[in-house]
Amino acid sequence: MPVSTDIVASYRGPRPVMRRLLAMPESEGRALAILMAGCLVTFIGQWPRLAREAHLTGQELNPLLGGALLGWLFMAPLAFYLIAFVSHLVSRAFGARGSAYGSRLALFWAFLAASPLLLLYGLVAGFIGPGAGLTGVGVVWVAVFLWFWLSNLREAGWGVS
Template sequence: MPVTQDIVETYRRPRQVVRRLYGMGPREDRGILWLMIACFLMFISRLPGLQRQAVQTGSDFQQDTIYAFFTLLMLLPLVFYLIAGILYAVTKLIRRNATGYGARIAVFWGWLAATPIALFYGLLVGLNGLEHPGTTLVGGIWLAVLLWFWISGLAEISKAD
């Protein structure tokens, strides 16, 4: 199934999608690809807000874009490996069947699957600013969906067979 269809399906049945992806066997390249695509999409979502900031404050858009690119595509993947490791340790305490690979798949896939909302949030930041109630609402929805995907995925990959 194409990744875009898997993303749409994740909004309906996140546990089944993660189970199917995990059942495809251990492939670290697939996980890092999902992580890097999600980080790139998050970079794209930051651009409208950076442009708004440049217009309002006179900051250097090009320099801000370079910093955002470096942060989101070089540093954030390392942070996500750390998050996956921490969540693996917590999940392992609760459920003995948890695996490090499964935790990475759940975290990286959840991050990628939540990016459509993050793209909309980034657009709202550029149009309305951070303080607008609609922007705050969409940001909260994005965070809730991300946590839902992570928790569902971690529960699914660590359940007893």
Template sequence: MAITDDIVATYRGPGAVMRRLLAGERHEVRALAYLLAALIVAYIALWPALSRADVLAGPDGPVPMAQRMIAAFLGVLALLPVFYMIAALSRLAAGFLGGRGSFFSARIVLFWALLATTPMVLLRGLVAGFMGPGPQLSIVSVATFAVFLWFWFTGLRAAEFGGAA
């Protein structure tokens, strides 16, 4: 199944998609690919807000657009080890609660949740770029985070406890 089909299916039933992904081959490259794809889309989602900041700063603004984009890219890239640590901590926490998963499954679950949330991340980026700070951005940000948590916790339940989510 195509990754975009899996993302759409995740919005309908995240547990079923996660069980199917966890039943697949265990390659660390797959987990890393999910994370890199999610981070690349997150970086792209920053572009409208970066452009807005550049336009509002004017031609004599303190930071040129190229520097903003490079800083944003390096910031997103710096999140790679952070997400690996979060996955490991989630596996340890689930282990204390009686989970039977693995560190690999914890990485797949977290990285897939990030990747499956990217449509919402892109929407948030557009709202940040076109509307700027305000209640609209707050609503979309909270909704995006809630969807991410839904995917992540449903996936953890499937990976650690074999729960039918």
């Protein structure tokens, strides 16, 4: 299925999508591509907020974009790999029998599937600014991301439907 269709399907129920991804042959390249796509979408979602910040503070926009690019496309993937490793160890401590690849895929897919909400967060941050709306969108993103991640981890580690 196309990625966009899988993202929409994840909002209806993340476990069948994760089950389908786990049924494919293991491919670290696919997992990295999913993670990098999520990081790219997040980077793009930062543009309105950074433009607002540059305008309000009188800073140049390009250095802000460069910093966000460095952070999201080069540093964040390393952090995600570390988080996935720790989540795999914690899952194993609670009796999961899934692979480290499954734990990585669970986290990376949850991040990509929840990334449309990060685009909305960036728009709210850029056009409305700090306030209840921005906080609300942020809380919704965190809730959806955790729902996806925990559901995916459950599917990857225990194979529970």
